[in-house]
Amino acid sequence: MDVKIPKPGDRGEHVKVLQRRLLELGHPLPQWGADGIYSWTGETAAAVRNWQEEYHVDGTLDADEWMAMLPPNEGAPLNKPEPLDGQKAIVAEYGEPWLDVQGWWKRYGAPADIGDAYRHIAKRGKIWVNRDIVGTVQSVFGKIAAAGMAEEIQSYDGCFSVRRKRGYADNWSVHTWALAIDINAATNALGTEPTLREEIVRAFTSEGWTWGGAWSRPDGMHFQYARGI
Numbered sequence: 001m002d003v004k005i006p007k008p009g010d011r012g013e014h015v016k017v018l019q020r021r022l023l024e025l026g027h028p029l030p031q032w033g034a035d036g037i038y039s040w041t042g043e044t045a046a047a048v049r050n051w052q053e054e055y056h057v058d059g060t061l062d063a064d065e066w067m068a069m070l071p072p073n074e075g076a077p078l079n080k081p082e083p084l085d086g087q088k089a090i091v092a093e094y095g096e097p098w099l100d101v102q103g104w105w106k107r108y109g110a111p112a113d114i115g116d117a118y119r120h121i122a123k124r125g126k127i128w129v130n131r132d133i134v135g136t137v138q139s140v141f142g143k144i145a146a147a148g149m150a151e152e153i154q155s156y157d158g159c160f161s162v163r164r165k166r167g168y169a170d171n172w173s174v175h176t177w178a179l180a181i182d183i184n185a186a187t188n189a190l191g192t193e194p195t196l197r198e199e200i201v202r203a204f205t206s207e208g209w210t211w212g213g214a215w216s217r218p219d220g221m222h223f224q225y226a227r228g229i
Contacts, residue, residue: 005066008040015044017102018061022047052123081132083208084179086228087171094130094177097162109160109178110134114141117150121183129159130178133225136207137181143203152197157182157221166190171229180224188213194220 006018019034027047038044048061084090097104110131118141119125129137144150160178165171174180187195194213201211204223212219 005061006038007060008038008045010038011036018048018066019044022051025051027051083210083225083227085226090174090177090179090226090229097176098172101162105160105178108132112137112141114138115145117141117145118153118156120151121153121156127156127159127181128178129181130225133179136209136225140203140207140209143206144200147199147203149197149199149203152200153183155184155186157185165229174224174226174229177226179226180222182221183223185221188220190219190221191217192220194218196220 004014006015013036015038016034016036018038019029019036022044023029023034027050029043029047031043045060084093094108095104097108108131109128111126112129112134113126114122114137116125127137141150144153159175159181161173161175163173163176165173175182183200184196196213201213205211209223209225210227212222212224
């Protein structure tokens with residue numbers, strides 16, 4: 001089950017969730033309020049653009065922006081727990097997000113401030129991840145920036161996505177629990193020779209992350225804070 005992201009032309013409860021959140025964040029909807037209607041030219045799209053501020057403003061929401069729009073766990077701990085081993089251990093710790101995606105995110109989602117060096121890939125210099133890996137995410141991206149490699153990360157391609165693991169009908173992707181990060185997807189596609197710089201890979205692996213580029217079927221874009229899955 002993927003997160004249903006409100007988009008212009010949509011109607012329904014997921015649009016009301018967006019509109020109520022816009023109101024909570026101080027973006028008024030004076031004419032219609034939370035009416036469940038999201039049009040290209042209406043006040044909801046205007047409020048979305050205001051929320052986006054100067055970064056990639058287009059009046060629509062991508063997956064990460066929608067996760068950011070929902071109220072995350074701002075009090076996330078900055079500790080770094082050990083990576084969990086296997087799907088059973090992850091489910092025991094974090095439950096089954098597919099049963100209530102938005103409810104799960106409200107409990108476990110949190111912003112990781114990776115800094116101004118990454119404004120070219122991350123709106124406001126933040127990405128949204130599992131609350132328990134905020135500390136290690138910030139450390140990893142800090143190491144990459146300190147090595148002068150921030151510009152080598154040309155795209156941030158997501159963290160939280162509730163979906164099955166590609167090619168494995170019975171297994172869930174580690175992205176399901178927001179414990180995986182994809183970067184530079186365009187040049188590191190699944191099954192192709194990875195192109196990431198060694199310094200970037202080392203910044204992750206030195207923190208206990210597993211790199212998909214070392215798998216028998218390389219997935220060079222993929223890093224996960226979990227083992228055995």
